[in-house]
Amino acid sequence: MDFDKMKDAVKSIEMPETIKSRVKKNSNLLEKEKSVPFSPKKWISVACAIAVLLLIIIGFPLPDRNGNIASNFTITAYASSVDGNQLYKNLSEEKAIFELATEQRMGLITSVADGENNLIFTDVILKVTGEQIESITYTLSEGKFIEDVIFTAKERADKEWLLSEKIYMMSREPGSDVYQGIKEVGNTYTVNYNEQEKHKYTLAIPHDGNYVIDEDIVIQVIVKYTGGNMEQQNILVTQESDSISLTLK
Amino acid sequence: MLQQAVGSTGQDIERIVDTYGNMLFRICLLILCNENDAEDVVQDTFINYLTKSPTFHDSEHEKAWLITVATNRCKNMRRFNLMRRHIDICDLQLYSKDVxxxxxxxxxxxxxxxxxxxxxxxxxxxxxxxxxxxxxxxxxxxxxxxxxxxxxxxxxxxxxxxx
Structure with a gap:
């Protein structure tokens, strides 16, 4: 397959003359309708002054002595380490690396899928700490948040309940009446600051079929303060061999 | 520095449509697989250009700006129109002369x-x-x-x- 031919193939496409004329005509009409030309330069100084005032009012983070933007909240990622202990890492511009813990779920779950993508299930959970925070909203650019859940045999028999809760059965302990499963939370969720411990939502990230993360993922973290102000930080998720790394973008 | 005149003239419109029209149309057509949508996005992109009157360092900067606006609009259009008709291979003859x-x-x-x-x-x-x-x-x-x-x-x- 010669990809260089793609250039010639695509460049052979031309906009039909009828469309070109229509686009020009419509654009000209728009120009005539603009009776008072708008000059953005006139408004730059006014806009700047308003922006500065707004930033002061909403308490926008200002650069510290080193020129870094100081945020008013800290994001901590944690997961189980190989020896079973919890590994806590405050996220920064340095990479925080977590080993991929996929064995427990690999091959067992086929129901949870991100569109056409397969998912790598990690044990990484996010938590925010800061002052006067009301709620936190996490949004994944690709993939889903999921939660490990347990349920009884009676609940398992209620297929409609499982479906409505988006719970997918994973396994059952031998001789036990307790089932383990995965609850699909979605690509975004909002949690109250004081209720973070109640929600153990982990990251499920799409892979290319060979357990390689298809592309870098961005997690948007928006914090809403009790005063109504909001602040945002973005986390970049990348793959490092059999680990994933999280850095503030 | 390439600067679009405040209150663009008919010549500006002729220039940008002639220079970038084909490029934007083929990108939008291939992404959206629908002629009407592609035309809408190209039109919107040029209207955006005319109303915002951006300032560019050079023609490459101008081209990159137009591509960014057009591809973003294509993505938005795809989000809101999930069921799109894929162009039949026969219809390609309308746009490409190269069999x-x-x-x-x-x-x-x-x-x-x-x-x-x-x-x-x-x-x-x-x-x-x-x-x-x-x-x-x-x-x-x-x-x-x-x-x-x-x-x-x-x-x-x-x-x-x-x-």
């Missing part, structure tokens, strides 16, 4: 958009990985992976058709 290109174009149009856009920008518009990353506001490694994956999908698609 030998139809097969390749058809394979390209069937690619998921995220791969299609980076392949178009790299192979057709000649942008480098870092430049595409800036245009699409994604990381360079994401661009590389999309290019790699896009090539694999097209190759497999070709292989299946010819086997």
């Amino acid at each position: 030998e290109s139809y097969g390749l174009l058809d394979h390209l149009m069937k690619l998921p958009n995220k791969y299609k856009i980076v392949l178009l920008l790299n192979y057709v518009e000649g942008y480098k990985v870092d430049e595409i990353a800036t245009l699409l506001n994604i990381t360079s490694s994401a661009v590389k992976k999309r290019l790699q994956r896009g090539r694999v999908i097209i190759r497999e698609s070709y292989r299946k058709e010819n086997s």
Whole structure:
């Protein structure tokens, strides 16, 4: 397959003359309708002054002595380490690396899928700490948040309940009446600051079929303060061999 | 410095449509696979250009701005119009005079958009990985992976058709 031919193939496409004329005509009409030309330069100084005032009012983070933007909240990622202990890492511009813990779920779950993508299930959970925070909203650019859940045999028999809760059965302990499963939370969720411990939502990230993360993922973290102000930080998720790394973008 | 005059003239419109019209149309058509949508996005892009009157360092900057606006609008349109008709290969004759290109174009149009856009920008518009990353506001490694994956999908698609 010669990809260089793609250039010639695509460049052979031309906009039909009828469309070109229509686009020009419509654009000209728009120009005539603009009776008072708008000059953005006139408004730059006014806009700047308003922006500065707004930033002061909403308490926008200002650069510290080193020129870094100081945020008013800290994001901590944690997961189980190989020896079973919890590994806590405050996220920064340095990479925080977590080993991929996929064995427990690999091959067992086929129901949870991100569109056409397969998912790598990690044990990484996010938590925010800061002052006067009301709620936190996490949004994944690709993939889903999921939660490990347990349920009884009676609940398992209620297929409609499982479906409505988006719970997918994973396994059952031998001789036990307790089932383990995965609850699909979605690509975004909002949690109250004081209720973070109640929600153990982990990251499920799409892979290319060979357990390689298809592309870098961005997690948007928006914090809403009790005063109504909001602040945002973005986390970049990348793959490092059999680990994933999280850095503030 | 290339600066669009305040209160653009008819000549400005002629210039940008003649210079960038074909390029934007083919990108939008391949992403949206629908002539009317492609025309709407191209029109919107030029209207955006005229109303915002952006200032550019050079013609490359101007071209990159138009591509960014057009591809973003295509993405938005795709989000709100999930059920789009794929252009039949026969319809390609309306836009491309090169018969030998139809097969390749058809394979390209069937690619998921995220791969299609980076392949178009790299192979057709000649942008480098870092430049595409800036245009699409994604990381360079994401661009590389999309290019790699896009090539694999097209190759497999070709292989299946010819086997």
